Amino acid sequence: HAKTHGRDQHAVFNEDLKFRLMERLALTKDLKQACDDLSFELVYQPQWNMERDLWIGAEVLIRWHHPKRGYVSPAEFIPLAEEQGLISVITEFVLTRALEEMRQAGIGHLQLPRLSINLSRKALLDQHLMQRLFDRARSKPEQRPALILEITETAAMENLQATLAAMEAWRQQGIAFSMDDFGTGYSSLAMLKQLPLSELKIDRSFIQDIPQDRNDEVITQTILAMARVLSLDVVAEGVETADQAAFLTQFGCATMQGYYFAKPMPIGELKALLEKDNATAQPYR
Ligand code: C2E
Ligand code: MG
């Protein structure tokens, strides 16, 4: 009987695998179509600065509403886009559309000092994409928020020399870098020191169990102390409660992003929020 049982399980596994492969294939096809039609939307999650009492920046997040599946998370389709060679199209779309929306809404650097854009692994090292993005970013930089590109530790580590060169080139265009999801990768202090970063984002996984988890509290304090030594700005991500915000403030984290402050929102809502709270904003740096 054991043998039959084993064979059944094997068959079930194969069916399951087959189903998942078909699903993936279908999703890939639809993603390609969405890239052709550029049928994505953008939302913005503002970041609150405790010291200056204003929305100091916002992170641009892509949204894909699939015609049949409904909302598909970028955590699912961005890795697929990277694999399928679609990430350059998406990255160019996000930067172009975000700057367009900012301009149409009349959000300049006086209304919002900074705008953060996620740059995935392959995008950073795509020379052609970079050239097109430079061209977009060059027009009227004084009328838009300063741009910050968010990269992850794994992206930076994969090809450190090439990453350094690409970051240097961007920096010469006046664009800053932030290390996203910090603490979840394996970057060394030596690497952090070497990269031309201006900011670290503490990953949500360290924030979510504060104040219950003592280890996470210590990790967060350590990241904050380290950032201070390296003169890096810090943004805590995924801040959901007043307790978390109080803890972060106590240990010197000035900027926070998370549902406690604001959820990601379309440009119209961002505009209204900035008009309400950022009226007295001063130019950044
Ligand atoms: P990320 O860059 O770390 O973005 C933060 C994610 O945390 C966002 O999810 C945001 O909605 C979510 N978040 C913010 N505050 C809270 C909170 O208080 N609680 C909880 N539970 N979640 C919170 P989202 O929009 O689903 O994006 C997931 C990931 O997809 C991003 O992680 C980023 O890696 C990637 N992504 C999103 N948009 C883009 C894009 O335009 N380009 C690229 N390359 N990647 C993107
Ligand atoms: Mg990010």
Ligand code: MG
């Ligand atoms: Mg992040």
Ligand code: MG
């Ligand atoms: Mg994260």
